[in-house]
Amino acid sequence: MVECVAAPDRTRDAARRCPGTARPLSVSVLPVSSATTAAGRTHRAGRPSRMTTSRRLSVMMLAMSVLVLTGGAVGAAALSHTAAVSNRLADRISPARAAVGRLESGLLEQVAAVRGYVTTGNPELLRPYEAGVAAERATVDRTRGLLADEPDARRELDDAIRLADRWRTEFATRLIGARRAGTPPEQLAPVVERGRLAFDAARAALTALEGRLDRVQAAGRRNLDDARAVRDVLFVAILGALLLSSVVISVLVRAAVLRPLGRLGASVRHVANGEFDHRLRPEGPADIARLTADVETMRRRVVDALMTSRRDRDALEQQAAELRRSNEDLEQFAYVASHDLQGPLRKVASFCQMLQRRYDDQLDDRARQYISYAVDGATRMQDLINELLAFSRIGRVYSDDREVDLAEVFARAESDLSGPIAEADAEVVADPLPVVHGDPTLLTMLWQNLLGNAVKFRSPDRTPRIRVTVAEDATGWTFGVADNGIGIDPRYADKIFLIFQRLHPRGSYDGTGIGLAICKKIVEYHGGTLVLDDSDTEGARFTFTLPKPAAAVVPEQAGERAPAVPA
Incomplete structure (x- = not known):
C-alpha cells in the first residue's frame, strides 16, 4: 500500500481524493539536504533541560504522595477517634443505661408480686417475682460487661444489686415463707414495712446509677459532636490542600511538559500536512528533546521513503494497467472462443455430415471414415471449448x-x-x-x-x-x-x-x-x-x-x- 500526502495549501482537496485513484500526488517533498537547511521554516525554541519529564513528574508525584499520606494519616486518626467515641456511646453507655432501667422496672415488679402474694395468698402472683429474679441475673451480667471501662458506674451497680439481694434475702423470702406457713397478712405488716425501706434503698441506688449514666451519656454526645467537628475541619483542610497542590502541579506540568509537547505536536502536524521542509528543533525536558530529535530523524527518512514510494507507486500502476489489459485480452479470448471458434467448428461438422449424406453412395469406406474423423474432431473441439469456458468461469462469474x-x-x-x-x-x-x-x-x-x-x-x-x-x-x-x-x-x-x-x-x-x-x-x-x-x-x-x-x-x-x- 502506498501512502499519499498532499501539500496543505495547494492540494488539500486532492489529498482527500487520493486513496483509490491513479492521479499523480501533489506533495511537497524536498531532498534531505534541502529539508534540513530550510531555516526560515524552523521553529525557534529554547535550550533543552537536563531533567527528564519522568524525573519531573516523579518529584511532583512524590510531593503529592507525601501530602496525600499525611492527610490520609490525619484523616484516619480523626475518623478513628470519632468512631471510638461513637462506638462507646452506642455500644456501651446507651445499652447500659437501658439495662439499668430494665433492672429498676424488674425490681418494682418483684415488689408488687410479693405484696400481692402476701395480701391474697395466691401462688400465681409469685410467677412475675420468680421470672424477674431470673431475668435480673442475666441483665446484671450483661450490664457488668458493658460497664467494664466505667469502674465507678460498675461499683454503683454492684452496690444496688447487693441492696436488692438483701431485700430479697431478709424480707421477700421471709414473707413468702411465712405466708405459705399460713401466717395472716395482718401479722406480716411490720415485716412488709421494713422490707419497703430496704427496697427504697436499692431503688435509690439504681436511680443514682441512672443519673451517672445519663451524665456519662451526655458527655459522650458532646465529645462525639466535638470529634465530628474536628473531623470535618480536617477533611476540609485536606481537601483544600489537595486542590491547591493539584493546581500547582497542573501549572508545573503545563509549563514543563505540556507546552513543549504542544509545540512538538504542532511541528509534527506541519510535517503530517505535507510540509516536509519544516525542521524540528529539540526543546523542553531531556526526553522530550530526544523525542523531537527522533521525530526529526523520522522526517528525514519519510522524505526518502516518499521518493521511493512514488517510484514504487508508478511501477505498481504500470503493473495494474498491464493486468487490466491482460484481463481484457482474456475476456476477448473467451468471447472469441465461445462464438468465433465454435461457429466454424459447427460449420465443419455440419458440412461434413451433409457431404456424407449427399454423396454417401459415391464414397468408399475410407472416405466415410475420414468424414467421421472430421466430424468427431470438430465435436470434441467444441466440447473442449465449452468445458474450458466452464472451468474459467468458476470463481469469476458466479x-x-x-x-x-x-x-x-x-x-x-x-x-x-x-x-x-x-x-x-x-x-x-x-x-x-x-x-x-x-x-x-x-x-x-x-x-x-x-x-x-x-x-x-x-x-x-x-x-x-x-x-x-x-x-x-x-x-x-x-x-x-x-x-x-x-x-x-x-x-x-x-x-x-x-x-x-x-x-x-x-x-x-x-x-x-x-x-x-x-x-x-x-x-x-x-x-x-x-x-x-x-x-x-x-x-x-x-x-x-x-x-x-x-x-x-x-x-x-x-x-x-x-x-x-x-x-
Whole structure:
C-alpha cells in the first residue's frame, strides 16, 4: 500500500481524493539536504533541560504522595477517634443505661408480686417475682460487661444489686415463707414495712446509677459532636490542600511538559500536512528533546521513503494497467472462443455430415471414415471449448451465494444422470445431506461430475455401487464419494486434478479429462478441499470438505452461470 500526502495549501482537496485513484500526488517533498537547511521554516525554541519529564513528574508525584499520606494519616486518626467515641456511646453507655432501667422496672415488679402474694395468698402472683429474679441475673451480667471501662458506674451497680439481694434475702423470702406457713397478712405488716425501706434503698441506688449514666451519656454526645467537628475541619483542610497542590502541579506540568509537547505536536502536524521542509528543533525536558530529535530523524527518512514510494507507486500502476489489459485480452479470448471458434467448428461438422449424406453412395469406406474423423474432431473441439469456458468461469462469474439444501442439489444431479445410472444398473446410496452456503449451480455440477465419474469408471465384473457419506465437525462437513469401480493408482492422486489429464486411452472412456479439475476448483471456490482417499482398497473414494456458513467463502465477482460439464 502506498501512502499519499498532499501539500496543505495547494492540494488539500486532492489529498482527500487520493486513496483509490491513479492521479499523480501533489506533495511537497524536498531532498534531505534541502529539508534540513530550510531555516526560515524552523521553529525557534529554547535550550533543552537536563531533567527528564519522568524525573519531573516523579518529584511532583512524590510531593503529592507525601501530602496525600499525611492527610490520609490525619484523616484516619480523626475518623478513628470519632468512631471510638461513637462506638462507646452506642455500644456501651446507651445499652447500659437501658439495662439499668430494665433492672429498676424488674425490681418494682418483684415488689408488687410479693405484696400481692402476701395480701391474697395466691401462688400465681409469685410467677412475675420468680421470672424477674431470673431475668435480673442475666441483665446484671450483661450490664457488668458493658460497664467494664466505667469502674465507678460498675461499683454503683454492684452496690444496688447487693441492696436488692438483701431485700430479697431478709424480707421477700421471709414473707413468702411465712405466708405459705399460713401466717395472716395482718401479722406480716411490720415485716412488709421494713422490707419497703430496704427496697427504697436499692431503688435509690439504681436511680443514682441512672443519673451517672445519663451524665456519662451526655458527655459522650458532646465529645462525639466535638470529634465530628474536628473531623470535618480536617477533611476540609485536606481537601483544600489537595486542590491547591493539584493546581500547582497542573501549572508545573503545563509549563514543563505540556507546552513543549504542544509545540512538538504542532511541528509534527506541519510535517503530517505535507510540509516536509519544516525542521524540528529539540526543546523542553531531556526526553522530550530526544523525542523531537527522533521525530526529526523520522522526517528525514519519510522524505526518502516518499521518493521511493512514488517510484514504487508508478511501477505498481504500470503493473495494474498491464493486468487490466491482460484481463481484457482474456475476456476477448473467451468471447472469441465461445462464438468465433465454435461457429466454424459447427460449420465443419455440419458440412461434413451433409457431404456424407449427399454423396454417401459415391464414397468408399475410407472416405466415410475420414468424414467421421472430421466430424468427431470438430465435436470434441467444441466440447473442449465449452468445458474450458466452464472451468474459467468458476470463481469469476458466479455470485449466487445462499443457503443450499445439498439433498435437493444431489437429487437434481442424480436425476440428470438417471440415464447413465439406469444403463449401468448402478446403486446410489447417500447419507442425509446438510444445508450449506454456496452456489447451487456449481454444487450441482460438482455432484454431476463425481457421480458421473463413479458410473463411467465402473468395473465390468460387478454391479456399480456408489456410497455418499457425510461427517460434521466444528468447522464444517466432510463428504465422501466411494465406488467399487476400477479405482485409481495412488501415484496419480495429484495428476488426476490437472486440466485435460487422462489416465486411460481416449477410446476406452469418453470425456475430456477436465471433470475432476472442475470439481477441485468448485470445492476450493467454496473454501474447501478435494482429495483422493487412497485408503480405499476397492474402487475409488474422493473426499471433499465444505465449511460452515461463518467460514464460507463469499464470491465477489458477478456474472453468468456456466452449464454443468460431465467428466
